Amino acid sequence: MKISISPCPNDTFVFHAWVHGLIPGAPRLDVTYADIDITNTLAAGSAGPDVVKISYAALPWVLSEYALLPCGGALGKGCGPMVLTSNRAGCNNDSARLSGRRVAVPSERSTAYLLFRLWAAQHVPGGVGEIVVLPFHEIMPAVRDGLVDAGLVIHEARFTYPSYGLTLLADLGSWWEQDTNLPIPLGAIIARRSLDLPAITGWIQASVKYAWAHPEESKEYILHHSQELSPEVTQAHIKLYVNEFTENIGETGYKAVVALLSRASQEGLVPKIDLTALYL
Structure with a gap:
């Protein structure tokens, strides 16, 4: 099989x-x-x-x-995808600053990207800019190195992103749980x-x-x-x-x-x- x-x-x-x-x-x-x-x-x-x-x-x-x-x-709960930025991107903790930015995602048909689009529709005026699809293990280095302005990450990135010097902009799992209680x-x-x-x-x-x-x-x-x-x-x-x-x-x-x-x-x-x- x-x-x-x-x-x-x-x-x-x-x-x-x-x-x-x-x-x-x-x-x-x-x-x-x-x-x-x-x-x-x-x-x-x-x-x-x-x-x-x-x-x-x-x-x-x-x-x-x-x-x-x-x-x-x-x-599950407490296990959702996260939006990360670096300080150089100037995004800090203001989701509105993602407007027009270049964002890396792990797949255009991933749950992470679907949640990101639902979240961005509420929190990013005018929407984000270019979407770049990268293997998930390449996303944090791309954000760190300034190749993209923000990254949508999954899996163990939840535990390792601080070692890349990145900042949590949004926890989409927490947003979903608060919005649906599911x-x-x-x-x-x-x-x-x-x-x-x-x-x-x-x-x-x-x-x-x-x-x-x-x-x-x-x-x-x-x-x-x-x-x-x-x-x-x-x-x-x-x-x-x-x-x-x-x-x-x-x-x-x-x-x-x-x-x-x-x-x-x-x-x-x-x-x-x-x-x-x-x-x-």
């Missing part, structure tokens, strides 16, 4: 057991590790993987071929509708449970793929992004996904979809 996930610690933590053949009855996985911008694109293609991690924001483009699985992804839906696991979806769901949930029961077993695998992050940062990353919604989205998680995509479609940012198609 072909699967594409990110090399980030939450994905490798969740899928370690299945990747290493530790889930009884689960098929062998052929894994591709790629940044979210690439996995979003893979899912939109006709020859995409059987199972793939994408942004929730990309769901409207793939639901005809793929189903949202109720597990394995990333939802968790923020970041990354989704989807599978081709032609497959045995209940079985895949069960294998992923078993892999999550194994990871929680045997946290030491996955450490070497996680660090190997974590782009030279320290063990402390990888553990903080896992603690933040792997939670009860990872095992089962549940009613609250589905409400969050519906709220995000409904608001985005009303603003014309994503295609309108039949929201009942989100439920497995």
